[in-house]
Amino acid sequence: MVFRSRTDRTFNVILFFLLAIFMIVEIYPLYFVLIASISNPQLVALNEISIWPKDITFEGYINVFKNDSIWIGYSNSIFYAVVGTAVNLLFTITCAYCMARKPAFTGKGLVLVFFVFTMYFSGGLIPYYILIRDLNLIDNRAVMIVPGALSVFNMIIVRTYIQNNIPQSLFESARIDGYGDIGMYLKITLPLSKPIIAVMSLYFLVGHWNSYFSAMIFLPSLEKAPLQLVLRRILILNEVLMNISMDSMSTMQIQDYLKRLAMAESMKYAVIYISCLPVLIAYPFVQKYFVKGVMIGAIKG
Helix, strand or coil: CCCCCHHHHHHHHHHHHHHHHHHHHHHHHHHHHHHHHCCCHHHHHCCCCCCCCCCCCCHHHHHHHHCHHHHHHHHHHHHHHHHHHHHHHHHHHHHHHHHHCCCCCCCHHHHHHHHHHHHHCCCCHHHHHHHHHHCCCCCCHHHHCCCCCCCHHHHHHHHHHHHHHCCHHHHHHHHHCCCCHHHHHHHHHHHHCHHHHHHHHHHHHHHHHHCCHHHHHHCCCHHHCCHHHHHHHHHHHHHHHHCCCCCCCCHHHHHHHHHHHHHHHHHHHHHHHHHHHHHHHHHHHHHHHHHHHHHHHHHCC
């Protein structure tokens, strides 16, 4: 039995209390979005929903799924997230392996300086737009994947993981057995890097899933827009709808307007929850790798 002093017990009580508050602050917004999406839209619009859902209805979800732009945005986001994550992992892990291998290739230091330079300096939005235009990537799905194929910051994390957690003796033994760089990459580096690969997969997946700025600038076609951009448009339409004056409306028109406004608010919460669902589903499967990979890959070295 471990003896704990009164000071330790007091500290633990305060710590648990603070952690409970932080947990509530983190969880309640997500919980509120859920209960607001299944409650009566008019009660949601009147701010009468706080703890429990009232007059439960799935009308908001039904109207969302009837909207073709939601399905188009959802399919686009899945495509960008899956393909983009695969491309990011390919370039990031391969580059990290090249930067971590010993003996170092000629010019490694200069290449690393070039990579780090891009983390702190950029040409700005206008030169970037001109570059994308000259590459014929305007209104092209590849604009959501190709420009950010390599993440320098994540590459450095993966490189640190490889250097600190894969013994150099393994590579030396493999080289004696006749393996080349590609063989050591496929047979040694990738199997022993599963934790950091899982972490990077989650990072890239969330980044692509939440990305909307590049689509807003470079993808004018609605059929290529990701879900987040569709959600943004819905929110803007809601703001426009809320600012309509009711002075010149009849009683019936006002009632119809308020009903439309309440339904738009319910659809907004439904879309928010739908857009968060894939990430919430994916996280538990990589949680153990996430903690291990971050601790080993980011702190050591």
